[in-house]
Amino acid sequence: MDKREVINLAAKFIPRRTLFFDVIVTEHCNLNCKGCGSFMPLADEEYIDLEDLEKDYKRLVYCIIDI
Numbered sequence: 350m351d352k353r354e355v356i357n358l359a360a361k362f363i364p365r366r367t368l369f370f371d372v373i374v375t376e377h378c379n380l381n382c383k384g385c386g387s388f389m390p391l392a393d394e395e396y397i398d399l400e401d402l403e404k405d406y407k408r409l410v411y412c413i414i415d416i
C-alpha cells in the first residue's frame with residue numbers, strides 16, 4: 350500500500366468537521382466571454398426555486414444531524 354492509499358483509507362475513518370457543497374442557482378450567464386466553454390450565455394434565464402432550496406437544506410440538515 351503506497352502513501353496515497355494510506356491517506357485515502359485514513360480519510361474514510363476520520364470524521365469531517367466541515368461540509369462543502371455547491372448550489373447551482375442558475376445555468377444562465379449574462380456575460381459573453383469569448384472563451385466560454387459552458388454555453389451558459391445560451392441557456393434560458395431560469396433560477397433555482399427558493400422553496401425547493403429551503404426544502405433541500407432542511408432535508409440535508411435532517412440527514413446529517415446524526416453524523
Ligand code: SF4
Binds near residue numbers: 380386
Ligand atoms: S465563461 Fe461563460 S459562464 Fe463564465 S462568466 Fe464567461 S460567459 Fe459566463
